[in-house]
Amino acid sequence: MSLKDRISDDMKAALRAKDSERLSTIRMLLAAIKQKEVDERITLDDAAVIGIIDKLIKQRKDAAGQYAQAGRTDLADKENAEIAVLEAYLPQRLSPEDIAAEIGRIVAEVGAAGPGDMGKVMAAAKAALAGRADMGLVSAAVKQALSR
16 A cells, blocks of 8 residues: 555544544645645655655744744644654654665665765755655765765
C-alpha cells in the first residue's frame, strides 16, 4: 500500500471516529498532495509525499514558534497537534550518528574536497536522506565533514 493510500484510509477512519482535529490535518495534507499533483501533472510517489509532509511539518514548527513567542499558546498547541499527526506518516528518523556516517559515505562517493563542494554533497544527501533525516542536521553534518 502506498503512503498516499494509507493517508486516504486514515482520513476515512478519522471520519468514522468523528476525530475532527485529526481529520482536518489529514485533509490539509491530502489537499497539499493533490495541489502538487495538479500543478505538475504527475502522480506523486512515496518519496515526494514524504517531501510534502516534511515541508508541512517545517511550516507548522515555524508557526508554533511564532505563536508561542506572541503568547498564543492555544494556537501553538494546535500547530503542535498537527505536527504529531503529520509525523506519524514519516519513516523512522536517523540519529545524528547515522546522519554523520551517511554524510561521510556521500562525501567519499561524490569526491568532495572542501567547503566549495557543499552543493554537490547536499544534492546527493537530499536525495539519499529525504524524509529520513532533518535537513538542518544534514546541513550541519555536511559543513562539519567538509571543514576537516
